[in-house]
Amino acid sequence: MSFNDLAAKRYSVRKFAQKEVEQEKLEYVLKAGQLSPTAVNYQPQRILVINDREGRAKLKECTDYHFNAPVSLLVCSKNGEAWTRPFDGKNSGEIDCSIVTTQMMLAAADIGLGTTWIMYYDPAKLRAAFNIPASLEPVALLVMGYPADDAAPGPKHAIRKPLEETVFYNAFPE
Numbered sequence: 001m002s003f004n005d006l007a008a009k010r011y012s013v014r015k016f017a018q019k020e021v022e023q024e025k026l027e028y029v030l031k032a033g034q035l036s037p038t039a040v041n042y043q044p045q046r047i048l049v050i051n052d053r054e055g056r057a058k059l060k061e062c063t064d065y066h067f068n069a070p071v072s073l074l075v076c077s078k079n080g081e082a083w084t085r086p087f088d089g090k091n092s093g094e095i096d097c098s099i100v101t102t103q104m105m106l107a108a109a110d111i112g113l114g115t116t117w118i119m120y121y122d123p124a125k126l127r128a129a130f131n132i133p134a135s136l137e138p139v140a141l142l143v144m145g146y147p148a149d150d151a152a153p154g155p156k157h158a159i160r161k162p163l164e165e166t167v168f169y170n171a172f173p174e
Helices: 003-009 023-034 053-060 093-110 123-129
Strands: 045-050 071-078 114-118 136-145
Touching: 003 093, 023 045, 023 071, 023 093, 045 053, 045 093, 053 071, 071 093, 093 114, 093 136, 123 136
Parallel strands: none
Antiparallel strands: 045 071, 071 136, 114 136
């Protein structure tokens, strides 16, 4: 399958089969995150794997959007370890972690797992539930597992703006 076919096929899974994700598949996804490009290769990402009954129960206290996934990957940025652009002080930690999350999401799709990137969570509750130190900033929550038999893409999944609306050459129109 071509990369664009994989990207088009992948969708946000909101209903998971009650089947555990095999350790080797989890490690495949985590390896994709490790291989992700980050600014200056500083690799500020720290990933918490939430895959036991106790962790899943705690996660349900932090977000309604867990979709009963058997695995969740909480991607955090380690303060002080990301590159900072000298011109304006822009820190790359959130961007780096977004790249890591995207690569893991696509790697999961490559091996038949479904994911949904969750941003709707209470950071304070997450910090308390999982003992997240102040040195880590939660960036993304990737819920993951086998899609349920009746899981399907949302109605807007295939709708994309034409390239002419989002891509410009050499200058933006005035």
